Amino acid sequence: MNKTLIGYILSIIALFVAIWLGVSVGSVKVPISTLWDTGADAIATNIVWKIRMPRVVLAGLVGASLAIAGAAFQGLLKNPLADPYTLGVSSGASVGAVATLFFGISVPFLGIYTLPVFSMIGALVTMLLVISFAKLVDRSMKMETIILTGIIFSSFLGSVISLMIALTGEELRQIIGWLLGSVSMRGWSFVQMALPFIIIGTLLLWLNRRELNAMLFGEERAMHLGVNVKKRKMMILIGGSMLTGTAVAVSGTIGFVGLVVPHMTRLLFGSDNRHVLPLSFINGAALLIVCDLVSRTIISPTELPIGVITAFIGAPVFAFIFFRQRKKGGI
Amino acid sequence: MLRVENVSGGYDRKIIVKNVSFEVEKGEMLGILGPNGSGKSTLLKVISGILHMETGNVFIEGKPVKSYSSKELAKKMAVLPQLHSHAFSHSVRDTIALGRYPHQSGLFSSWSNEDEAAVVEAMKLTAMERYEHQMLDLLSGGEQQRVFVAQALAQQAPLLLLDEPTNHLDIAHQKQLLDTIKTQAIEKGITIISVFHDINLASLYCDRLLLMEQGEVKVIGAPHEVVKKDQIERVYKARISTNPHPERPKPQITILPDVNEKRNEMLITAANFQVSADLVIFQAETQLKTWSSAVINAGSGWYKNFVNRRVDASYACDNVQEEMLVYLAHRGFSETDTVGMMTAVKTTDAVIKEYDTPFGSIVIMVTAGVGNAVDVSRAYEVEMLPAIGTINTWIIVNGELSDEAFIQSVITATEAKTKALAFEQVKDPRTGTIATGTSTDSVLIAATQKGTHIPYAGPITEIGKKIGFGVYECTVEAIQVYKKAKGWEL
Incomplete structure (x- = not known):
């Protein structure tokens, strides 16, 4: 049996275990069988279907989106440290979302999709700005240049958000609660809001899995191999921004998922993007479901923001990758 | 096979290649020579579409290069650039298999027997079979170069552009690589255009040479018409002497140093x-x-x-x-x-x-x-x-x-x-x-x-x-x- 197949099997098992834990563990222990047992206790059924399950599904979707977006950004920029959070794209999405809430924007034909759409636009614009600025600074777009540019943009956008929060009145509570990054008490409506964009975004990236492999050897090389670089790059940027924007719109800024998951996936199962993308998707879902579980149980009954847990794991991984790349003398 | 007509181009604000025209026949190997900064690599990049073409036209098999889609072009033309960069670890096989990209289509782009055969043959030609499952970043520079040559060969394009393919290779690998490429030209009728630093290698392997000076074509012709003492000395601004190759009817050059060594002036009696x-x-x-x-x-x-x-x-x-x-x-x-x-x-x-x-x-x-x-x-x-x-x-x-x-x-x-x-x-x-x-x-x-x-x-x-x-x-x-x-x- 080859490594890739093992990768898929292990990842799917991990995802099921995560879902099982996410559904059954909590202040009230609920057996997983409640999901399909029609004769189960009514309270348990309510807890599972109205509270736990939407939460698990949302956490899974957000984790999957951030992880596959991270994997795609890393491939596109040939930069193992790139992820929606480090690039400042999450902050851009936040600005889009906060602005939507702050100005009370509602576009009639978008309906409930107004928030994610504006969040996505924020993400895409930030991504394009970060890349153009980094290219302006250093044509070869070294790893450090991109990350520094990401920090500059995050700080700036962060202060924009703070400013909006300071100026806001009655919306304050809503924005703060959302900013901290959480998947709790969102319900099925958020899943419904996110799902179409996550499907489209994931498809856009998956369609470019082989192009991403080619681009690992540089844009010129990809061009010579027959990749329509301009078009493919745009598809990847739009797909990645869509996923980031949607994730931020439903759960706020959750850092490092896009960094940790693809890195672990590559380490365990190789760096062929045809498999890194789908495996990151599955593992991202599993990781965030578990992180959410930890965040709501570790100091129960208080809930920690989920971003705290991901940063707790993510920052050391970030440091480790950075160290290894510099040691290797890589880009 | 390839026709270049009055091509000028280069970087955004700087035209480097000026008014270059030449034609290459099927199965021919053309070497591009010239001192540093004469525009050899730039010319290759303009032809391959990486750099902007200000004026002129490039035709591949009679069709303007701009009329090809990215994939169609990659089926006609494979390029081996001078520098390679790669992030993340890729296996040798996966890297070579990327050469099949333009031949694959459809949503799932399944791997055909033809794709497999092309990759296996490319590995065989470059003697990379035994490295098949190794990671690219663990190979030496010369071995990596061979992987990229294999990738270009797996593309199975009738036109191959190379930018200093023997850079950083020792003489055994230089010979092996050029022998492989030249054999492809002879046996399969592949047309090759290659930039060379080394005049002797270019003269030895190419059917014709194109000598560039300050972005323009100085001369194009058979090696004996291009590798001439006065011409090379003028263009490269270095003293040389030419001599015949011991085995092949191709001229070779030898550098004449201008260092004054203290040599004994004693007469023989x-x-x-x-x-x-x-x-x-x-x-x-x-x-x-x-x-x-x-x-x-x-x-x-x-x-x-x-x-x-x-x-x-x-x-x-x-x-x-x-x-x-x-x-x-x-x-x-x-x-x-x-x-x-x-x-x-x-x-x-x-x-x-x-x-x-x-x-x-x-x-x-x-x-x-x-x-x-x-x-x-x-x-x-x-x-x-x-x-x-x-x-x-x-x-x-x-x-x-x-x-x-x-x-x-x-x-x-x-x-x-x-x-x-x-x-x-x-x-x-x-x-x-x-x-x-x-x-x-x-x-x-x-x-x-x-x-x-x-x-x-x-x-x-x-x-x-x-x-x-x-x-x-x-x-x-x-x-x-x-x-x-x-x-x-x-």
């Missing part, structure tokens, strides 16, 4: 010769440029020690050269620094004389055994001869001889020797006619290559006159000594 019972030895302070038909180190080269060794008349050995090398090594003469000859006459009978000329002296040494004399015009009558009896002639010149002068010296010396044999009435015993030499005569011309430049050495040049007279005089004397020693009547 007859006193540099030492004569002992078995040997005539001449040792120079520094190497002399030598042309000879000696036993050891015949042909042309630079040598310091010159040995004329006496062997017994009954000397018989299966491997004369090996025996001679051992003999020389025993006496402290290094194989790479020494020219060795053999004679059956007593070395003490060697005639050594010095002749003054207006430009510097020449020294001549002759040992002559004529027991084996032959009339060359009647030699067809003779079946086989025992190889004893030889005339060895050495001419050492204080001066700088041209290639013509070396060859003319040999002619002049040979004519003088023949005249000496006639004067001495040495006869070919089998025909009874006057002999022209012996069956195993050797000649050696050595020059200090310092001082006066001597372009010619025919009989009526200053040096020719001395060689003619000197060789005649020395040979006559040597024959007389030989006759006396043999007890022949004088």
